[in-house]
Amino acid sequence: MDISTSDMGLVARVENLTKSYGTERTRVDALRGITVGIRRGEFTAIMGPSGSGKSTLMHIMAGLDSPSGGRVWLGDTEIGGMDDTRLTLLRRRRVGFVFQSFNLVPTLDVAGNVELPFELDGRRPSSQELDWIAELESSLGLVDRLSHRPHELSGGQQQRVAIARALATRPELVFADEPTGNLDSRTGREVLALMQGATRQYGQSIAMVTHDPVAASFADRILFLADGLVVEDRGHMEAAEIATFMLTMEQAA
Amino acid sequence: MRLRFSSVLVAGISSAFGVGLLQVTGLLTAQIGADDVTGSSSTVGLMLAILAWVFILIAVYVGAVVTSNTFSTIVAGRAREIALLRLLGSTARHQRLAISREGLVAGIAGAVAGALVGSLLAFGLERVSVAVGWFQEVGYSYLQPSLLFPLIAIVLTTWLASWVGSRRVLSVTPLQAIGGAQELSREEAVQRRGRNVLSLVLVILGAALLVLGMLLGLLSPVAVLIGVVGGILSFTGLVLGADVVMPPALRLVGRWFGRSAPARLAAENALRHPQRSSRATIGLVIGVTLITMFGVATASFADIIREQQRLQPEVYQGTEQMLTVVTGVFSVLIGFSALIAAVGLVNNLSLSVLQRTRELGLLRALGFSVRQVRRMILTESAQLTVTAIVLGLVLGTIYGWAGAQSLFGAITKGFVLPGVPWLIVGVIVVAGAALTAIASFTPTRRATRVTPIVALAVE
Numbered sequence: 001m002d003i004s005t006s007d008m009g010l011v012a013r014v015e016n017l018t019k020s021y022g023t024e025r026t027r028v029d030a031l032r033g034i035t036v037g038i039r040r041g042e043f044t045a046i047m048g049p050s051g052s053g054k055s056t057l058m059h060i061m062a063g064l065d066s067p068s069g070g071r072v073w074l075g076d077t078e079i080g081g082m083d084d085t086r087l088t089l090l091r092r093r094r095v096g097f098v099f100q101s102f103n104l105v106p107t108l109d110v111a112g113n114v115e116l117p118f119e120l121d122g123r124r125p126s127s128q129e130l131d132w133i134a135e136l137e138s139s140l141g142l143v144d145r146l147s148h149r150p151h152e153l154s155g156g157q158q159q160r161v162a163i164a165r166a167l168a169t170r171p172e173l174v175f176a177d178e179p180t181g182n183l184d185s186r187t188g189r190e191v192l193a194l195m196q197g198a199t200r201q202y203g204q205s206i207a208m209v210t211h212d213p214v215a216a217s218f219a220d221r222i223l224f225l226a227d228g229l230v231v232e233d234r235g236h237m238e239a240a241e242i243a244t245f246m247l248t249m250e251q252a253a
Numbered sequence: 254m255r256l257r258f259s260s261v262l263v264a265g266i267s268s269a270f271g272v273g274l275l276q277v278t279g280l281l282t283a284q285i286g287a288d289d290v291t292g293s294s295s296t297v298g299l300m301l302a303i304l305a306w307v308f309i310l311i312a313v314y315v316g317a318v319v320t321s322n323t324f325s326t327i328v329a330g331r332a333r334e335i336a337l338l339r340l341l342g343s344t345a346r347h348q349r350l351a352i353s354r355e356g357l358v359a360g361i362a363g364a365v366a367g368a369l370v371g372s373l374l375a376f377g378l379e380r381v382s383v384a385v386g387w388f389q390e391v392g393y394s395y396l397q398p399s400l401l402f403p404l405i406a407i408v409l410t411t412w413l414a415s416w417v418g419s420r421r422v423l424s425v426t427p428l429q430a431i432g433g434a435q436e437l438s439r440e441e442a443v444q445r446r447g448r449n450v451l452s453l454v455l456v457i458l459g460a461a462l463l464v465l466g467m468l469l470g471l472l473s474p475v476a477v478l479i480g481v482v483g484g485i486l487s488f489t490g491l492v493l494g495a496d497v498v499m500p501p502a503l504r505l506v507g508r509w510f511g512r513s514a515p516a517r518l519a520a521e522n523a524l525r526h527p528q529r530s531s532r533a534t535i536g537l538v539i540g541v542t543l544i545t546m547f548g549v550a551t552a553s554f555a556d557i558i559r560e561q562q563r564l565q566p567e568v569y570q571g572t573e574q575m576l577t578v579v580t581g582v583f584s585v586l587i588g589f590s591a592l593i594a595a596v597g598l599v600n601n602l603s604l605s606v607l608q609r610t611r612e613l614g615l616l617r618a619l620g621f622s623v624r625q626v627r628r629m630i631l632t633e634s635a636q637l638t639v640t641a642i643v644l645g646l647v648l649g650t651i652y653g654w655a656g657a658q659s660l661f662g663a664i665t666k667g668f669v670l671p672g673v674p675w676l677i678v679g680v681i682v683v684a685g686a687a688l689t690a691i692a693s694f695t696p697t698r699r700a701t702r703v704t705p706i707v708a709l710a711v712e
Binding site: 103106 | 514517518524611618620621
């Protein structure tokens with residue numbers, strides 16, 4: 001009998017994960033047998049140069065893409081072989097997303113966007129959930145903006161809305177894909193501090209894909225990927241250290 | 254190249270429609286002139302001549318409006334490509350000239366091809382009718398100088414539509430090619446006051462003329478010409494003011510579909526580009542209005558004829574038969590305008606889905622199931638068709654009744670109730686349901702194929 005993911009203190013893990021694209025002849029191996037876990041209540045950064053497989057790893061862990069081989073768990077649920085409908089429900093209820101280009105629904109106002117995950121489930125948030133949403137909205141400074149549409153907000157404000165939306169359902173794991181990629185560096189740091197705060201205050205598990213050493217320096221743990229493999233698993237690092245390490249990796253390649 | 258094909262197609266259909274109508278009208282007039290019974294009845298002859306010109310005016314008008322609508326939609330759909338060319342250093346002026354030149358070429362090609370098709374259709378109709386025995390051989394010439402009228406009108410309107418449509422080119426910024434920026438939906442919604450005032454004036458003036466026509470119709474059937482002018486003015490006002498009229502109508506209909514997440518998003522989506530949705534639906538409104546109007550007028554006419562036949566059997570002998578033929582022919586021909594409008598509606602929905610691939614990906618990532626996506630798009634489609642059809646039925650009933658009243662008021666010496674053509678209403682509703690399904694078919698397939706990863710990808 002396998003030891004369960006949660007017994008290991010993990011919120012998600014993959015075992016011997018492989019992913020390849022294309023046909024036999026034009027095959028590209030994006031992931032070449034990764035075994036790694038994302039720890040519960042931690043802010044984990046996944047780093048690597050482009051083409052290292054970091055986005056593919058995230059897509060598969062989030063139930064957005066299917067693995068070619070190996071096993072994938074979210075919590076104690078094995079999601080590797082799930083069909084689209086079950087994966088859809090899983091994303092709706094157990095996972096949150098923060099994207100590089102904010103990706104709010106332009107036709108809904110801020111409040112509508114934050115409550116969207118509940119609506120997709122065909123229900124109104126319960127009173128406890130509403131309290132939680134109100135707390136998020138106030139701590140993210142969105143209270144004055146609730147009736148604004150996304151196009152009336154700055155990039156930083158839009159990303160705060162996206163964070164509120166991602167946290168609203170108290171998902172087991174929030175995935176963030178280059179969340180500061182479209183922000184200026186000051187706003188970017190504010191957003192990263194908010195995500196760090198979500199982990200510290202609420203114990204929210206977050207996995208963030210990035211290639212920005214400053215962004216990764218906000219994380220509790222950093223996984224370095226290269227050529228479809230995890231090459232380094234470190235704790236918190238300073239931005240300068242990370243940058244140096246990345247350069248070394250690039251030169252080694 | 255795709256632009257040119259679609260616009261040639263639309264100009265061609267419009268031209269076939271206009272020319273076909275003219276040819277068939279000419280044929281019918283020749284038939285009526287040759288017919289002993291109806292030819293000797295001056296009232297019936299006059300009415301049919303008036304009716305013919307009413308339809309010619311309508312044909313040119315519908316052709317013009319639908320051409321300009323579709324052309325604008327096509328140009329709107331090419332905004333990104335234009336943005337890219339701007340990014341690469343092309344001037345806005347150059348882009349605009351290029352598009353309007355395409356419009357001119359498309360207009361000429363479409364008008365000529367359509368004229369041939371329209372004439373051939375009329376010729377085929379004549380041959381069949383003669384063979385079956387409905388028509389007699391009258392030696393009708395298909396080279397009527399009046400055909401130049403719709404041809405020139407279509408070339409000019411296609412050209413004009415391309416020029417008007419290309420005005421939007423000026424507002425396309427090169428940055429749009431890079432994407433990532435928020436959609437400019439609200440900017441589109443900015444209302445132009447001058448145009449709205451003009452449309453309001455036209456509606457009021459047109460309505461006043463319609464009423465005048467109905468009153469004078471009590472004295473002479475020629476009053477219907479005043480009514481036609483009133484109808485054209487008020488309807489032009491409505492079409493010009495579509496940006497003001499359609500969004501609230503769409504919103505109202507959107508509420509009928511419930512408050513579930515797919516329905517709510519669908520309702521918002523239909524209003525995201527108010528101008529584009531208005532343009533797409535107003536075409537269908539025009540088609541449905543015309544069909545309904547004609548149906549209501551004919552149903553009212555049939556009631557009156559039956560009544561008159563009872564009183565003066567010798568004068569009205571055979572007219573009902575002729576009426577049935579005329580109704581059938583014109584219903585089919587007017588169905589054409591609805592067909593063109595339907596093409597516009599399908600285009601609109603496809604375009605709208607194409608332009609929000611990323612957003613669909615986002616919804617899928619957040620947990621929107623394939624079924625919910627399908628339901629959302631079907632609801633969007635239904636919202637557009639239901640709005641257009643309801644509005645068209647209401648307007649068509651009003652116009653048809655006004656027309657029947659102005660034309661026949663002198664015969665009945667009083668006000669008639671509008672006859673309701675249940676068969677036509679039924680056909681419209683069924684066709685609307687079919688259109689909803691067809692219009693959503695391709696977009697739904699495309700939308701459900703969007704993988705959530707699209708949302709994460711950076712453009």
